[in-house]
Amino acid sequence: MKLKFSKMHGLGNDFVVVDGVRQSIELTPEQIKALGDRRFGIGFDQLLLVSAPERPENDFRYRIFNNDGGEVEQCGNGARCFVRFVTEQRLTNKQSIRVETAKGVIVPKLDKSGTVTVDMGVPHFAPAQIPFVADKEAISYPLEAAGRTVEISVVSMGNPHAVQVVDDVATAPVEEVGKAIESHPRFPERVNAGFMQIVARNEIRLRVYERGAGETLACGTGACAAVVAGIRRGLLDGAVTVHALGGDLTIEWAGEGAPVLMTGPAVTVFTGEIDV
Numbered sequence: 517m518k519l520k521f522s523k524m525h526g527l528g529n530d531f532v533v534v535d536g537v538r539q540s541i542e543l544t545p546e547q548i549k550a551l552g553d554r555r556f557g558i559g560f561d562q563l564l565l566v567s568a569p570e571r572p573e574n575d576f577r578y579r580i581f582n583n584d585g586g587e588v589e590q591c592g593n594g595a596r597c598f599v600r601f602v603t604e605q606r607l608t609n610k611q612s613i614r615v616e617t618a619k620g621v622i623v624p625k626l627d628k629s630g631t632v633t634v635d636m637g638v639p640h641f642a643p644a645q646i647p648f649v650a651d652k653e654a655i656s657y658p659l660e661a662a663g664r665t666v667e668i669s670v671v672s673m674g675n676p677h678a679v680q681v682v683d684d685v686a687t688a689p690v691e692e693v694g695k696a697i698e699s700h701p702r703f704p705e706r707v708n709a710g711f712m713q714i715v716a717r718n719e720i721r722l723r724v725y726e727r728g729a730g731e732t733l734a735c736g737t738g739a740c741a742a743v744v745a746g747i748r749r750g751l752l753d754g755a756v757t758v759h760a761l762g763g764d765l766t767i768e769w770a771g772e773g774a775p776v777l778m779t780g781p782a783v784t785v786f787t788g789e790i791d792v
């Protein structure tokens with residue numbers, strides 16, 4: 517079968533985006549892993565599948581697969597690429613679209629300058645995916661990982677994040693500690709591990725060891741989770757600039773019960789087709 521796709525990225529977090537509206541697509545986890553291989557396949561951090569919505573009031577459905585083949589609930593950088601994709605592919609002429617995900621509806625908006633702002637929904641702090649927080653929700657928790665005790669905040673943006681504050685992201689043990697946190701027994705569905713350096717009350721540097729993909733150049737939901745954790749810890753306020761390895765995002769959160777707004781770029785590198 518010929519699979520048409522776009523290769524895209526949000527700050528170097530890269531994606532293969534597939535139109536599942538005009539193509540009927542069924543990919544197994546093994547096929548997704550093979551497509552994601554950076555030597556033998558196309559290569560990506562995540563594969564994004566665009567399809568028709570289940571409810572009439574929404575415009576699209578959005579399925580997200582890490583390059584380990586596993587399906588997950590949410591992807592922030594992918595949401596920005598999603599709206600650029602459906603616009604470029606003339607699947608919609610709307611500027612702002614309602615997109616169904618596994619954990620609720622997000623609303624990406626493509627503005628004239630090509631920047632995208634996404635309402636990423638309301639963060640949660642005792643998600644069912646992470647049972648140990650359910651009965652004693654706190655701002656942060658001690659966690660034994662890779663032979664050391666770290667203090668993590670748990671934030672769900674639909675997908676789960678464990679965020680810690682470090683003195684300097686450049687020297688943070690992201691590979692060793694991130695890997696240990698990602699597959700820690702306290703996270704039965706695994707977790708994304710964020711390492712945040714506070715630069716100012718409206719500025720952080722962030723690295724994320726992503727569940728199912730390893731460290732990426734940027735993580736949109738990770739940036740949302742880090743800013744929410746920083747605000748809850750009393751370290752950040754207002755609109756926060758997040759410096760990821762691949763570039764900058766702006767994250768805004770007005771506090772408990774409010775949605776998180778993420779603004780940043782989305783780039784199409786090339787389109788192609790491949791036999792699967």
Ligand SMILES: N[C@H](CCC[C@H](N)C(=O)O)C(=O)O
Binds near residue numbers: 588
């Ligand atoms: N690795 C994540 C999915 C991709 C999230 C990231 N690429 C983003 O931009 O939010 C997870 O397993 O929950």
